[in-house]
Amino acid sequence: MILNGKVALVTGAASGIGKACAVMLAEAGAQVVAADINAAGAQATAEVIAGFQRQAVAVAADVGDLGQIDAMVKQALAAFGQIDILVNNAGVTRRAEIMELTEADWDRIHRVNAKGVFFCLQRVAREMIPRRSGRIVNIASIAGKGYAGTSNAAYAASKGAVISLTRTASQQLAKHDINVNSVCPGVTRTALSVANMLVRARENGVSVEEMERRRAADIPLGRANEPEDIAALVVFLASPGARNITGQNYNVDGGIIPE
Ligand SMILES: NC(=O)c1ccc[n+]([C@@H]2O[C@H](COP(=O)([O-])OP(=O)(O)OC[C@H]3O[C@@H](n4cnc5c(N)ncnc54)[C@H](O)[C@@H]3O)[C@@H](O)[C@H]2O)c1
Structure with a gap:
């Protein structure tokens, strides 16, 4: 119950890493706002949390749309009165070689992964600043640090933007006692990675099965992540023990890339 009394907003909470974060933050005591463009999926996550007697609300929101981000923040505040933790997780990609990528691919990916992450951070920080308290965890990717096996070069660029934003926002929000870090997952078993x-x-x-075996063979620890491997670090970064950690981009990848 290390997060008792805290309110966490998780984007992309309907599936995969976002769902695992929402559930684990609730298990740690937080009240959770599960936001996703997939309204039914967000509702299902909120119901999982309600099933173990923690409070959660579902919000339908497309993080690529500023009006919907503002409405999401408003609904979170209406439900729980404050936002202490933001997990900026919603993200999209599609497997494609660099020479195949189109302008539409670039725009679709950056609209969610870069613009969405930036404006969710900005709009939630706006609510955190007067309270002089907040934890923001962005879900980036080792793709943003040059992982050669990335699904897509435009996706890698969008995750590089998240890593850079994490550093700059941590510097500019430190005076408000808001910590900003990112988690950079490697290969993680979710709908997104299964499609790839x-x-x-x-x-x-x-x-x-053979493709999965080959990918696991490329991972020094010999296994892909489960979504909970990411959520565990997110909970720690949101917890009192991480109060002096900010501006960091942590890999959870079984050792795929060195730093
Ligand atoms: N799975 C991996 O191997 C892996 C590796 C590195 C980083 N990541 C990152 O982790 C994050 C979560 O990915 P995942 O693997 O759990 O994928 P996922 O597809 O299982 O979940 C992504 C969620 O984001 C939601 N979403 C998509 N567009 C949205 C939008 N515009 N507004 C709101 N919600 C939206 C989807 O509905 C979905 O519920 C992403 O940022 C992804 O880039 C994943």
Whole structure:
């Protein structure tokens, strides 16, 4: 119950890493706002949390749209009165080689992964500043640090933006006692990575199982992440023990990239 009395807003909370973060933050005592463009999925996450007697509300929001971000923040405040923790997690990609990428791919990916992350951070920080307290955890990716096996170069660029924003925002928000860090997952078992794995298996003419075996063989610890491996670090970064950690971009990747 290390997060008792705290309110956490998680974007992209309907599935994968966002869902695991929402559930684990609630298990640690936080009240949770589960936001997602997938309203039914966000509702399902809130119901999982209600199932173990913690408070959660679901909010339908497209983080690529500033009006919807503002409405999301308003609904979170109406439900719980404050936001102590933001997990900026919603993200999209599609498996594609650099020479195949289109302007539409670039715009779709950056609208959610870069613009969405920036304006969620800005609009939630606006509420945190008067209270002189807040924890923001952005979900970036080792793709943003040059991981050669990334799904997509435009996606990697969007995650580089998240890593850079984390550093700058941590500097500019420190005077308000707001900590900003990111977690950079490696290969993590979610709907997003399964979709990529299907395309990679097709490209290589092998089964999905064989493709998964080959990818695991490239990971020094020999296993992909489960979403909970990311959520565990997010909970720590939101907890009192992390009060003096800010501006950091932590890999959770089984050792794929060195730093
Ligand atoms: N799975 C991986 O291997 C991996 C690796 C590195 C980083 N990541 C990052 O982790 C984060 C979560 O990804 P995941 O693997 O859990 O994927 P996922 O597809 O399971 O979940 C992403 C969630 O974001 C939601 N979403 C998409 N667009 C949205 C929008 N415009 N507004 C609000 N919600 C939106 C989706 O509905 C979905 O519920 C992403 O930022 C992703 O880039 C994932």
